[in-house]
Amino acid sequence: MAMVVNGIIADLNLSCYAATTTTTTTFFTTTTNTPTISIDGDRGCNWNDWSPVVDWHAISGGHDDDFQNLVESMMDDNTGLHHPYRFNREGYNSVLSPEPMIVDDKRNDTEDCKGLRLVHLLMAAAEALTGVNKSRDLARVILFRLKELVSPSPNDGTNMERLAAYFTEALQGLLEGASNGVHGKHMFSSGPHHRDDHHQTDILAAFQLLQDMAPYVKFGHFTANQAILEAVAHDRRVHIVDYDIMEGIQWASLMQALVSRKDGALAPHLRITAISRGGPNRRSIGSVQETGRRLVAFAASIGQSFSFHQCKLNFDETFRPSTVKLIKGEALVINCMLNLPHFNYRAPDSVASFLSGSKTLNPRLVTLVEEEMGPMGDGGFMSRFMNYLHHYSAVYDSLQAGFPMQNHACALVERVFLGPRISRSLAQIYRGRGGDNEGCSWGQLLGATGFHQVNISFANHCQAKLLLGLFNDGYRVEELANNKLVLGWKSRRLLSASIWTLPEPDI
């Protein structure tokens, strides 16, 4: 990391340090005059405490050349042009190709170079926080440099800059949290991203934008609804337990579908139980009761017989199956939406208790929509960090594809939904807990609990494809593992909707 630091120092105009660009493993030339420097936002980092020698070999894990090249490239402004990594693969596409990418004009060159530099800086910061040669001071410096380069503002940020802004903020939070020894749930209670600070209308506007610009919301809802419709085709009563109902928009289209079933059968009576949180600081847009009222009114308007119930979680937000009121003869469906606009990533214990607890209710069907992060494995912080960076850069790109000229719209969605999610995800992997239940997905948890997979029907797959056709070309849907439809953006998988059921009990 020597190169980085030297470079940064040069930028800060500290005349006593020569800016060397030769590859060297020494941190500083030893000098007797070490002036005290006050730097804005530096919080009193004392330069004297820097270690003079970096164990290059230890950092790079034996791949000295690669890493040196990497770090060099961080310093060089012409980074993108002569990059040592000559992989023959696309940034997103998994199709092998011998052609390098082609970019049009000089402005795009700079943008790519800048984007690359940000990536490198973020990696360096993450490495400094958690790598073999942990150095919080180094991380601090790198983050400071990053902050100069990035901004979440829509006015002057490209995708990468805004994305990097949130990652920087998240890393900063990790840095501070580590130094304060704070490991509480509300890590950013003072930051601007804490969900409850968001004005209600912000959230509403962002939610609407998200719906319009990207298929995430609709994909999850429609896939789940289609599976539900198929599963309860012959039932007189349907009961759905929804983990995070938000405004209940998913059920509007389900009700419509129930009412207009082709075979002319009378629509079944629909009952929805919404799980609500006991704690004081919950809610997205109005309360669960508000949602209930709205759903009742909507059902009345289309002639669907409907009733709405609420069920509270325990104070520690775990789920008690006994709180759900069941009626004999009804088809029970468990619905769990964990994807983008939902804020329930804050409570993985709660989700776990809900999913495993629902087994005792013996549901007909379980629909689960979650973010698809790919195999997490035991890669350690860095590989998961890179995974998240890659994941969210795809999300950002896809959002921008939805509203190409409207950076303000994207920025709002990012601020309301993505920023907190990023911070939270990084915090979770930093503290050694997998973003999704220690390295496995919620789907895997369901499988482990004893649920069986339900095949995705042709109609469901077809519907997903048609839905994506309404949005940008870059989206694609694929079927994985029989019971899962995965929505992806240009070869990065983003969201998966999976269907589960319990095996028939032996008589």
Next chain:
Amino acid sequence: MFHPKKPSTMNSHDRPMCVQGDSGLVLTTDPKPRLRWTVELHERFVDAVTQLGGPDKATPKTIMRVMGVKGLTLYHLKSHLQKFRLGKQPHKEFSDHSIKDASALELQRSTASSSGMTGRTMNEMQMEVQRRLHEQLEVQRHLQLRIEAQGKYMQTILEKACQTLAGENMASGSYKGIGNQGVHDISAMKDFGPALNFPSLQDLNLYGSEQLELQQNMERSSLDGLMPTNGNMCLGKKRPSPYGGSGKSPVIWSDDLRLHELGTAPPCLGPQDDPFKGDHEIQIAALSIDRGNDIDCVSDMYETKPILTGDAMGEKRFDNSAKLERPSPRRAPLSTDRMNPVTNTSAMPQGRNSPFGIRSERPVTIVFGWRRCLRNYLYWFQGKF
């Protein structure tokens, strides 16, 4: 001379009969003798193609040479090879010139490739294709209804939120700085409310940056107390703000407030909207007719503007070439009574693809974009650990 084995001299019968020529080819005897691809012949064909390196490498000429079957013409091989190639790609996306044709084609391909070209009678295959086609049309119809239902529901939420907001405005009086404009917006929304399907933020496209600036100038002063979020967004760097620095990055706040206002008060036709008024009204009308496709409508409106930043993404799309002609035909199947909004021109040949991957004609430099590098790093980390 009557050579019973020579197909060309056979009289046509009412039913197509197959005769075997001396080369071993089976030809039908209808007026236009057509080659019948028997299982064996097809197998020989597949062998030859594999020998030549796959359906994309093989050409009719070379296949003919390799197969060495007399009587087999280039014409036969050309059409069979084409069908074979298409049959090999059952994962091709919906190409939507008309969704009916495309899906029929796709279904045919997939059923053909899965069942073998000669494994079934034409009737069976056709029935299968028809069945799937029907199902697909059903799905399409239902999808449209479901999207509409969601839109209607979203409407009720927005109306409710608007009313709450109006109430707040009246009560708090913090809109004094904006004064009439704020209230006017709300009431304007109410008038237009029922007419809009996905209300709100599609109107963002009408609010170009100039518009936002205009609003911001007026609202800046009154915002500081209103928004609960603090101006920590700058992350340390003070960017020069055209509105003067109040130290709290008012630009961001103003944008956001504007946006949420837009979200709850969609058309907000204040006096400053005059330049856009014409377009706006037409758009509203279009939106109210064409319920299911507003997303489409919006995206296309954006793409009529030349977008350079998109190219900076630098992603090359391999399957681009097939999709150049998309915008209008794509939406046709979902809504037959669609009225195209004024600004939506289908003159853009690139359609949806334009920001992503269509190369412009300008001179190029070769760069590895940051996305590719990011992905490579990711693989590196995943591989090593």
